[in-house]
Amino acid sequence: xxxxxxxxxxxxxxxxxxxxVSSSGHLEIGKEILGxxxxxxxxxxxxxxxxxxxxxxxxxxxxIWDLLKGFFCGLKGLKVVSGExxxxxxxxxxxxxxxxxxxxxxxxxxxVGLFFKDQVESLFGSIHVVGFALVATALLLFFSxxxxxxxxxxxxxxxxxxxxxxxxxxxxxGLGQAFAVIPGLSRSGxxxxxxxxxxxxxxxxxxxxxxxxxxxxxxETFLEVVGGEFGASSVGALPLAIGFVSAFLSGLFACKVMxxxxxxxxxxxxxxxxxxxxxxxFIFA
Numbered sequence: 001x002x003x004x005x006x007x008x009x010x011x012x013x014x015x016x017x018x019x020x021v022s023s024s025g026h027l028e029i030g031k032e033i034l035g036x037x038x039x040x041x042x043x044x045x046x047x048x049x050x051x052x053x054x055x056x057x058x059x060x061x062x063x064i065w066d067l068l069k070g071f072f073c074g075l076k077g078l079k080v081v082s083g084e085x086x087x088x089x090x091x092x093x094x095x096x097x098x099x100x101x102x103x104x105x106x107x108x109x110x111x112v113g114l115f116f117k118d119q120v121e122s123l124f125g126s127i128h129v130v131g132f133a134l135v136a137t138a139l140l141l142f143f144s145x146x147x148x149x150x151x152x153x154x155x156x157x158x159x160x161x162x163x164x165x166x167x168x169x170x171x172x173x174g175l176g177q178a179f180a181v182i183p184g185l186s187r188s189g190x191x192x193x194x195x196x197x198x199x200x201x202x203x204x205x206x207x208x209x210x211x212x213x214x215x216x217x218x219x220e221t222f223l224e225v226v227g228g229e230f231g232a233s234s235v236g237a238l239p240l241a242i243g244f245v246s247a248f249l250s251g252l253f254a255c256k257v258m259x260x261x262x263x264x265x266x267x268x269x270x271x272x273x274x275x276x277x278x279x280x281x282f283i284f285a
Contacts, residue, residue: 070095
């Protein structure tokens with residue numbers, strides 16, 4: 001991989017990671033156009049994903065600090081109390097409650113990573129898999145826009161949950177994230193759409209969707225390092241560094257833009273883009 005190819009792929013990753021159009025799918029499209037072999041560059045894919053995680057940490061640094069500070073300060077106040085129905089429940093502060101819901105949302109993707117890693121990796125490199133997954137992303141975005149439009153009565157009860165999201169909603173969003181390991185199925189699009197369909201407000205999902213991915217991707221990067229993937233990679237150190245920096249800088253921009261888009265804009269515009277991209281794949285690939 002040449003340095004300019006790494007620069008371009010890093011830009012693609014950074015710009016599309018936060019937009020609901022599938023960064024992994026666009027990376028596969030970019031590799032197909034540039035003629036880059038995809039069998040030996042899983043390390044590069046992991047590195048640019050880690051770069052966008054770092055940009056997420058920078059954008060949400062205040063919220064992350066407040067959550068961690070509140071969690072550690074609230075450890076002394078943790079206790080099990082009797083619930084309304086005679087059962088037991090954990091009494092904790094808002095920050096601990098929010099972090100526990102993020103942990104719950106990570107369970108499905110951890111199961112996929114532990115038991116289905118080889119099956120998932122086999123999907124990378126197939127441009128037609130990306131095409132079908134982009135169609136699925138488009139349909140999900142269209143439906144979530146319809147389900148969350150103002151004035152429409154939701155099938156779910158009014159959302160009065162603590163921190164704006166319940167544990168079952170967090171787990172449902174986590175299931176969406178687990179399916180989004182398929183290249184072409186947008187992670188942000190799937191998680192945000194799943195949350196909106198389940199009755200979570202847009203402003204809540206704009207933050208929760210980006211924070212829930214931090215630990216899984218950082219954990220994957222750590223396992224790549226421990227497993228010696230750096231030494232086995234065919235991608236040189238310079239392209240890796242250039243791809244990382246370009247993904248990080250473009251990710252900073254895209255993350256801030258997407259937060260505002262989720263709160264205000266229609267996701268159906270992104271759905272239309274995904275459909276057009278899928279049609280182009282089926283015609284020209």
